[in-house]
Amino acid sequence: MHKFKIHILFLFFILLSCSVHSQTHPNLILTKKGVADIRAELNQLPLLQSSVQQAIDFVDGEMLNGIDVPVPKDMAGGYTHNCHKKNYSLMQKAGALFQITQDEKYAAYVRDMLMEYAKLYPTLGLHPANRSYAPGKIFWQNLNDANWLVYTSQAYDCIYDWLSAKERKKLEKDLFRPFADHLSVDSPQFYNRVHNHSTWGNAAVGMIGFVMNDKELIDRAFYGLKSDNIKADQKDNDGGLIKMPGQNQAGFFAQLDHLFSPDGYYTEGPYYQRYAMYPFVMFAEAIENNRPDVKIFEYRDNLLVKAVNTLLNLTDVNGLFFPINDAQKGMSYLSRELVSSVDIIYHFGGQDSGLLSVAQKQGQVMIDDSGLAVAKAIKEGKEKSYQKKSANYKDGADGEQGALGILRAGKGEKELCLVMKNTSQGMGHGHFDKLSFSLYDDKGEVLPDYGAARYVNIEQKFGGGYLHENNTWAKQTIAHNALVVNRISHFGGKTDIGNEFHSDPYFFDSDRENIQIISAKENNAYPGVKMHRTLALINDEQFEKPLLLDVFRVNSDSVQEYELPYHFMGQLLSTNYEYRRPEVLSKMGDSNGYQHVRLEAEGQADGNNAKISWFVNDRFYSLTSYVSPEDKLLLIRSGASDPNFNLRTEPAFVIQKNKKKNAVFASVVEVHGSYDRITEFADNAFSSISKVDVLENTDDYTAVSFEDVNDNEWILIIVNTDACKESKHQVKVKGVDYQWSGAYYFIQSKR
């Protein structure tokens, strides 16, 4: 009888096990085969080995401190918040380590911690902070709860087979199922959006669904909730609408369909795209492992592969993301999210050997099949250097909301890279800088974007959150290399209005050796003002490095004051005009960012050219601009109206054209020479540009020229109304007839 009972029980377990999951574990990020392969090859693969060792060092160190699962209380940055964050990271790593090392201490550690959570979770109401539009139970916002489940589902998967059925049952009943329900059915305003928050929610629910083989949860992850009762005017903490008008899809596929442009560009910019990538690629890997029939990596014309490559291309020479919109400088493709992205896209997205060089720089890999694949390929010498390129990334889900343009010229020391922002607003994190640009060379920033006014997680600075000055300075037009009209920011600095419009890419050509060029228009930033900017990188052996040519044409139906700033870095060396420096420095205005800058010098050009040279990082830079003698040439510096020293004090050169309806700004920027502090030798310290001229500016054509000190001359003619490549044009400029096809014509006109 006793024996019989045991048999019955055993049979029951077998049956239960068959009915609940048809697959074996791990099956989510790690796989059974992957574990076997990793164990077999680990010793031969230094990159994987060191990644495993890092995890061991972290987990073993923390295990000494015992398990702490405190009752939730604190906001971000506080003790319980940080503790639960660390816990999910520990569990994820310990789970993987159990599989790789087969040391049961890791499994026991995960189990014991999960059991603590299973004890705690049923006792919890909403997080006491009560500050979020969608509160979590463990954390103040559901977003963090979703983070927890994305990580913890991986840990559960790794010890699933090791646990007893009874343990599994308790965990699923008291923790995982109610946890997934809280993220979804209990929080439709969080779960049923098209938003990066919801992406985390979808991924969390889907990943635990795969581990539990819970088809309902998987379905909920893929397609969202069937009903949600979200009101049309319901908003989140940032003031964003929960549901955009017309949105009637939700779930992971809706995110893939709507959050990215067809080029894989995410409208908030690369800093936020980086953050958003993790749940996308992790859940995609889980889908590929469990539902290969979905062909998730091929979805929407290989969207995820494109998204990762786009993100990698939105970095400077040091791998730092271009900090457009709200972005903290210094974030790079070394981040955790990009390690996952690069490994997963390498493994599942076509084994692009260029990705291996990025993985090499990252110095670590995922502890899974994809990390194994990357470590193996590197060991086998398959690595090629990642080729960044010129590209014009369309913005908007339909690709019709403007574009972000990248031009790259020169190699190695001659590298020059331009970022031109002709996108949509970028939602709540967007800045008011239509047609702005930033410039990078082989050392990094040259004409920078300020980035966000924020010190992320540095508590002394407003708890690490966005500073007041982010709105009053960093988002304003004057903080960018963008045209300001009458000292008012684009769209009056109103996000709601900005959201309605996007700039219009006009033409883009990166196919030629001697010139790469991008042109765009913006007609909505100011009522009645039409802006048209063309930026070109020009590569000519007469110059040490490629040049930047900037032609900014503006037309208005009434007279305006136009101010075009060029933000630079370091020390002013010289100007070709005289300037006066005020004895006393005052803020330049009361709003639109002008309250944060002080006028440091003001002058006017003798003739039609203004030149400034500056010096930073032991290199020389010069800007030569076509101006009128009546134009004001300002040197300004940020840092005014800054009660808490939140701003960096950085200089900008501003060309001011007063009482103009129409105007053309034309400037050449040079990166040149170097200074050696050991030999104290200055090489090529002077600008090579002797003249910049605007030869013609009609409704149809704008022609500019520049000359070097050896009397070489180059002309660029821009067609203002027809960007068609095939259109034929003919125009007489200064007595010379020019004929060409296409939107622009560039020629060395004198040598």
Added chain:
Amino acid sequence: MHKFKIHILFLFFILLSCSVHSQTHPNLILTKKGVADIRAELNQLPLLQSSVQQAIDFVDGEMLNGIDVPVPKDMAGGYTHNCHKKNYSLMQKAGALFQITQDEKYAAYVRDMLMEYAKLYPTLGLHPANRSYAPGKIFWQNLNDANWLVYTSQAYDCIYDWLSAKERKKLEKDLFRPFADHLSVDSPQFYNRVHNHSTWGNAAVGMIGFVMNDKELIDRAFYGLKSDNIKADQKDNDGGLIKMPGQNQAGFFAQLDHLFSPDGYYTEGPYYQRYAMYPFVMFAEAIENNRPDVKIFEYRDNLLVKAVNTLLNLTDVNGLFFPINDAQKGMSYLSRELVSSVDIIYHFGGQDSGLLSVAQKQGQVMIDDSGLAVAKAIKEGKEKSYQKKSANYKDGADGEQGALGILRAGKGEKELCLVMKNTSQGMGHGHFDKLSFSLYDDKGEVLPDYGAARYVNIEQKFGGGYLHENNTWAKQTIAHNALVVNRISHFGGKTDIGNEFHSDPYFFDSDRENIQIISAKENNAYPGVKMHRTLALINDEQFEKPLLLDVFRVNSDSVQEYELPYHFMGQLLSTNYEYRRPEVLSKMGDSNGYQHVRLEAEGQADGNNAKISWFVNDRFYSLTSYVSPEDKLLLIRSGASDPNFNLRTEPAFVIQKNKKKNAVFASVVEVHGSYDRITEFADNAFSSISKVDVLENTDDYTAVSFEDVNDNEWILIIVNTDACKESKHQVKVKGVDYQWSGAYYFIQSKR
């Protein structure tokens, strides 16, 4: 008869040759044996090989352009100046290459260029610029002519045996002998000084003397001119006296006797010591090769060995010289002068294997016996890391003119290094910063010295010369971490007065594990004001890294305004007191450097402690100071009254004590934590110091304490009138009796 004539001629040549030189060539820097050894071992020694290859690349490249020996015309930076500079460098390298490669093209190149000079030189009067107190013929100043001969004598030595006797005769008669005479007998005001200029002159004359085996020239190099008719009030271009009162020696040995302190410290500071070293070590090598009986490297208790080691120890973690006095930041032990110094001192000064690691970092060696020795030793794995140390370098030829103190605590990431300037004025390049200090960590500058206001060789900035602001800002007391009384610089900013005095080192102790300490007094900077500063690096495991404790005691016979600035870098993070920021920024004064700073914030402490924290290079820094609530706490920034944007705009925190006769400033500086821009995690971002207190301040003792956030407390008691190590002391502080021997007492008083 014809045959006979030839024989006679031959015999005459033999005789001539015997009488003029008893030695073989090369014998100056390269030696016959050295050349044979180098040729034999070159292929095995990568460092030497790459140094030779660099020389080949340079010389071969320039040989393609032919020889250009233009008639002298330009000042420094101009064409003829640069051309003649390049020529001597080319000849020196080509000469060495002839010896090493035995390719006669190099010998011919040197000969042909020398012949051009031999043609030109007899036609020259003084350089037409007429701007120097001692004009050269090739260059505007004799200093550069001496440079030319120091280099060119090496080239001549290398091809001496290859030349015909007739060629030698022409060169010596038309070029070298008159050249040496112009530097010496024709220019006593240049040659017969105790000065780095004269050192170049002595070395030049002596080196060509060795090549020509001209005993008169060698004697003149060693001991100067016997008579010079220099007037007592004769001055050089910098306004310095040609002859200091009482100076009656000249020549190379006089330089060795008087230019350095017994510790090998050169009074102008490391930036100029670096420049001065080259003729010293080069001529010394020549002396050793030709007159080993002199034992030049043992002269004055191994002075030259000490001088090089002192110089290497006067560098930060990156090998950058501490920029005290006039110094351009960025100069380091990678300089050409230090390559020679390190190689020569290694080879001739005792084969200190620590020097090899410096040579390794330099990445090149001399092409001579010393470079061979270094390359060989490195190849043989003899390299050890160079051990920098704490040291108190005496200033003045007699070692009685103050001292420059260096304290070093912690290793690797914990490294902290303090430089305290208790020296003499440092002559015309000296700054007015008695008892000032600068602080360095393992990344570089923390509390910096501004250095010189100069962009050496950057023509746009006043031709690369010293800027006006060097006098009005960089030299002034407020530009340093030094005490300012009544907003007047030390000695009223007058060099002549400063030259009369030096600070008084009081005690120095670097022998203990937990504290390294330096103390000095200054009683002459202000009439009636006695300053006494004690700086300590404190190493305690309670803190992440060593701390700096600064105790500045000042006593006066009348009431004063005291201002003590701490110049820092980067972004202010937080203060523990409230401050007001003026709407409008104005210069703080009209003179003494205050015209160059603006007040950016002013506040007062609530209690007796003021704390500021700042953030730079992704690291946190805090300063906590004992203050009175009535003390003013200022944040200031340089950059005012700067018509040409010559100044860097950098912040400083200033503690102002008003209407005080006596005062004590006591502050603790912490380097702590880090910020990771990839993980966005801030580690140890807050100060650990909870309190700094002045417990006691009498004529006899000053006692200060500081506490950490865990209620540990440390006390430092300074004996104010007796620095004797053996003296016994007893004092009651806050009711506790302390007893000790020596000038200070440091104890953890509470834990």
